[in-house]
Amino acid sequence: MSKPLDLVFLWHMHQPDYRDYASGEFLLPWVYLHAMKDYSDMASHFERHPKMRAVVNFVPILLDQLEDYEQQFASNEIRDPLLRLLERDNLDGLSTAEHKFILDSCFRSNHTKMIAPYPAYKRLHDLFRTLEAAGDATLSYLSGQYMADLLTWYHLVWCGESVRREHEVVVQLMSKGEGFDANDREQLFEVIGQVVSGIIPRYRKLAESGQIEISATPHYHPLAPLLLNLNSARESTPYSSLPQSQCYPGGRSRVAAHLTSALESHQKRFGTKPQGIWPAEGAVSTALLEVLAEHDCQWAASGETVLANSLRAASSSLPDRTRYLYRPYHISGASQKVHCFFRDDRLSDLIGFEYSRWHGRDAALHFVAQIEEIARKSASGDSPVVSVILDGENAWEYYPYNGFYFLDDLYAALEDHPVINPTTYGDYLAQHGKQGSFDFDREGKLPGLVAGSWVYGTFSTWIGSPDKDRAWDLLCMAKQSYDMVIGSKNLSKAERIAAEQQLSSCESSDWFWWFGDYNPSHAVESFDRLYRHNLIHLYHLLKLPAPAVLNHPLSHGGRGNEVEAGGAMRRGS
Structure with a gap:
């Protein structure tokens, strides 16, 4: 008989801000x-399967x-x-x-x-x-x-x-x-x-019943480790090119502002503070965990390759992944109280990219068998927790019937499984607590994190190519102008709030995701245009002329529709 195993799904729900703040119009639907x-559909699956538990991450x-x-x-x-x-x-x-x-x-x-x-x-x-x-x-x-x-x-x-x-x-x-x-x-x-x-009320009701835990992301989905330190991109890819700008001005205060706003948003909408944070793109660094710890966040999560890179940096070799992946970790120092979980990239990518080609029930049973095998291989005395983390929105259009039969069969198989316990990170930490605090003997320990994301364990999707680096330089230049104007105190309170909101939108990771000739040209054109429009409007709010370079595209794309999942998702490895 296999040993009990905890399984946490984290479904990440996110779209960047598509509004033109000048007109109030939505530029994309x-x-x-x-x-x-x-x-x-994702809410409906939980409502149909009331014993199914999971984390749902909503970006504010x-x-x-x-x-x-x-x-x-x-x-x-x-x-x-x-x-x-x-x-x-x-x-x-x-x-x-x-x-x-x-x-x-x-x-x-x-x-x-x-x-x-x-x-x-x-x-x-x-x-x-x-x-x-x-x-x-x-x-x-x-x-x-x-x-x-x-x-x-x-x-x-x-x-x-x-x-x-x-x-x-x-x-x-x-x-x-x-x-x-x-x-x-x-x-x-x-x-x-x-x-x-009805979307927000439905998820609020599911959270109030205890069926789901709702986590959050810093408000506008910024690539926080890069705002904190652009050079962190070289921790996982030492020879990556970087923007000409040496750093993002005031990055730490900007990350803290996004995080504070997210916590306030969550409290207002769901009546409680989120226990955990899914950083945008699963992008983490030791410096980011310190910021999360300062805001009393209990847990964060990232990709498997980030963990593997960090373990190699600490000991130069890795055991079999079943011996290190399925447990939480803490990082030495001020960030120690943030419990870190790492996704199983293979299982997550099966759902994101492979099972759409399978019969729904076959895929569901195959997935359950993979989890059972992990439980069977776990060492005596272990309490493995398997993390399956992916977009809750972008995979399903590649499935028949929007993935209905796959998820219906999967949740049905997991609800009463004798070995697999679907749970949430909050409940996992509470269950394995020891006199009010987590038993650190169950955790792995790391001296630090090699900064990276849930995509390849690097930041290469957002920085390190000419068009991405140019976009960062334009953002850094705009932030310098923002700091100068805000510091001069020549704007009214309302004007400062509008400028800060516009800056926040410009800091979203999504713009940098889409730059690159490996993406479909129609998507690159839309996001390129919106990014430049946002920067131009920021200069307008600051009462400054916008640089002429913003009148010309930064990136063109060019791979048509051949990019996997339309470019909206990337595999973990």
Whole structure:
């Protein structure tokens, strides 16, 4: 009989800030689309399986935007252009720009799983491709009815499987297939409003019941170790190129500000302080753990390769991974009270990249067998804890039915498993506590961390190439201007708050993620444009002229759609 084993899933929910603070408009629709499809489905799986336990990590800037959409639906003052078009009564009089915007937006879905299975939607796509091949001018022949059908189908396929099962109107519209009128689109719009507005209350209820633990990330998802020290990139990749800037000015105070804001956000929304922090991109360093310790964070997590690099730095060799991976660690010094967990990259990547090609039940049973094998191999007296950490939103569009059958079978298999105990980090620490504090004999000890992330154990996804380094230099330059203007005290309190909010958005890791010729050009173009727009607006708020270089793209991409998972996820190793 295998020994008992604790299993912690951490589902990371995140989108960067897509708002133009000058106009209040949403420039990209991914927050409400993932709410319809993924955040709703993930909540539904927990509701269907009340004995399933997990950690759900919400980045505060995502919650800010979900609440923004909730307010839009309540007031019917819609500031997302795609949603506005969906509910417009008459689509016959579209402007040229609106016409192009719909065509550019409404085929941005996984073709195999989200377009091809629906004959009516596929016909719209095939017609578009035929006309596009004949030249852009022919696209103007597409009618208002075509645009109505395209907008409707795009939103229908972004409805999660749980939404389809719980809202009859979605099935009715999918059965209708074409000829959608204003009333059809209004009904779909109302469903979207109900789903999006219900996301935060549903997860709050799950947390209050004790079924999930909700953790947080520093507010705008900054790459904190690099804000603290740009040279930390060379701890894992010694010969990495770096920006010309020697450091990010005032980085420690900026990390602390993001973290303080996140803790306040969590307290306000969920009525309690989060026990744990998932740092943006699982990016950690010894310096970051010290900041987390100062804010009384109990736990943090990162990638397996970060742990392996840190163990090699301490002892030059590694035992079998089953002997070091499945336990928490603490770091010597001021950060000792932060318990560090490290994901099993192989298991996490099976869900993120491999199981989408399997039959759902086969994948679920295979995963459970992998966990059972870890339990079987664990040493006598061990209390292994296996961490499976990945995006809770980006993998599912590559699965049939948005991963519904895989997750349903997986959770069902785990709920009453005799060996595997699905739990949370908070409960694991409480269970293995010793007179009110954790028994450090159960933990591994490290003299320090080799700084890195959950992607390859390095920071190469965000720094170390010409376009990424240039983007960092532009951010450092903007921060120097920010410090100069704020220090002069020439801005009003309201103006200082607006400038700080804009700076926070510029510090998000997401902009740097997408720079690089290995990413699809359409995604790089969108994020490049938004990053430069954010920096330009920051200079505007500081009442300074923006550098002319911000008028030109920093990166172009170029790999089309061949990048794995569309570039939105990376493997751990």
